[in-house]
Amino acid sequence: MQGVASNTVVLSSNTSWYLYNFRASTIQALLNAGYKVVCLSPADDYSQKLADLGCEWIPLPMDNAGTHPVKDLGLLWRFYRCYRKLKPLVVFHFTIKNNVYGTWAARALGIPAVNNVSGLGTAFIRSGVVAGVVRALYRLSQPFAYKVFCQNPEDLDLLKSRRLVPARRLALLPGSGVDLNRFNPGLLLARPNGSPLRVLYAGRMLADKGLHELIEAVQYINSKGVVCTLDLCGFAGVGNVSSIGDSLLQQWAQLPGVRWLGPSDNMPAVYANADAVVLPSYREGMPRSLLEAAAMGLPVVATNVPGCRHIVKHGENGLLCEARSAGALRHALEQMLEMTEVRRCAMGLAGRKRVEADFSEQRVVDAALNVVQSIEKTAQISL
Structure with missing residues (x-):
């Protein structure tokens, strides 16, 4: 031509x-x-x-x-x-x-x-x-x-x-x-002893990301008092067949421990306030949120599906669970909740080393x- x-x-x-x-x-x-x-x-x-x-x-x-x-x-x-x-x-x-x-x-x-x-x-x-x-x-x-x-x-x-x-x-x-300089463990903020585990979901608000199962799991965990907070960060109503609309997100934000943050242009600051990152997706390519979480030195909970399992090594830098199962997700989150801070930090550092080597x-x-x-x-x- x-x-x-x-x-x-x-x-x-x-x-x-x-x-x-x-x-x-x-x-x-x-x-x-x-x-x-x-x-x-x-x-x-x-x-x-x-x-x-x-x-x-x-x-x-x-x-x-x-x-x-x-x-x-x-x-x-x-x-x-x-x-x-x-x-x-x-x-x-x-x-x-x-x-x-x-x-x-x-x-x-x-x-x-x-x-x-x-x-x-x-x-x-x-x-x-x-x-x-x-x-x-x-x-x-x-x-x-x-x-x-x-x-x-x-x-x-x-x-x-x-x-x-x-x-x-x-x-x-x-x-x-992932930009290893922009996302780094030195940005993480300390938290007071005895405060609830801060869990972050970062991504599009889609049912296919496992958000219904995530909300169900967090509701069960907090049924007797808030021991785990969940922040939802990302876009709503993005024109996908599995999109979760703003009205439902606002309802979820009324649940104990759940916050709907919307999208952010400063994701390192969002991760800095988390203790762990969760992605209960049904299928992924190479999920950016897990790469960024690992670069930040955060442990993760994710489903054992394509994409997620190529970043997360079960028991090493995070936990993998069955997809489409609120029960399996709840169990994994409870495991993360029961870990010592030292153990979670070790997982996070293992994730950092993994992204430095491969991602x-x-x-x-x-x-x-x-x-x-x-x-x-x-x-x-x-x-």
Whole structure:
């Protein structure tokens, strides 16, 4: 398509929030390497923050929750027009619709597309028409990608075994990684002796994250008095089929020991007030909250599902329990509650060592730079 080798790199997601919070380091590294970076995403409170990093931001109107074919064809056309105008060297896609429609547009213009599967999520753990459509869309689009990065071996094996992505195009990365300087144990705040165990859930407010089971478990534990507090931090009403709305969250916030914090732009400060982090999810890619918790030196309670079990080693840096079971989750939380502070601290430090060894954000940044440089070299040779 291109007559000269472009130095433009595009990153596209279904929210500006995602690109700013999870890919800012990659954007900065690309800019420092001399590339022009363009972010393509819907407008939200983080769009200007992307521009403030030094890249160009272009609005991408899209319906995150809908599955209307006409609207999605409109999204495909918007991708095509934008890529035709920018003539980028490579495009990086994040989240399902961007992975699918962005790849088709890039393919039509001869642009390499690098896609990131951040967990196979709701569409793959539920049955029904929507899940079937998503799997079909992946099968029809991902063979055209230059590279598809997965965040855990189970997702990679699933995409390969179901022939959703050719094996030669798949690669494994530790999620979006974690900034080991920004998240560190030195930020943790001391707590008075005898105070309740402070447990934090950080993430989207979704039923598929196991929040109903979590509330049930905490209610049981605190039925005779508050011995365990639970803070819920994240976005509500995010357009997912399993979204938990603001009204229910407000009801939960009336329960003894439960607080609904909403989203935060200062997650290190949120973690600093916790004694442990919980993620009772049904399935994950490589959960950022567990990486951040481990980097902070906090022990965790999580379900024994893909993604979670690649971060949490049971009895070493946290506890694993059965998914979709309030009883199993309650038992794990009670175990954490009964531990000495010394034991919880030892678990937290083990988690810190684990992320230092295997989940540094720099590995993710380097992988992106390596792909871009490889594509650039090939493009220059072909001129």
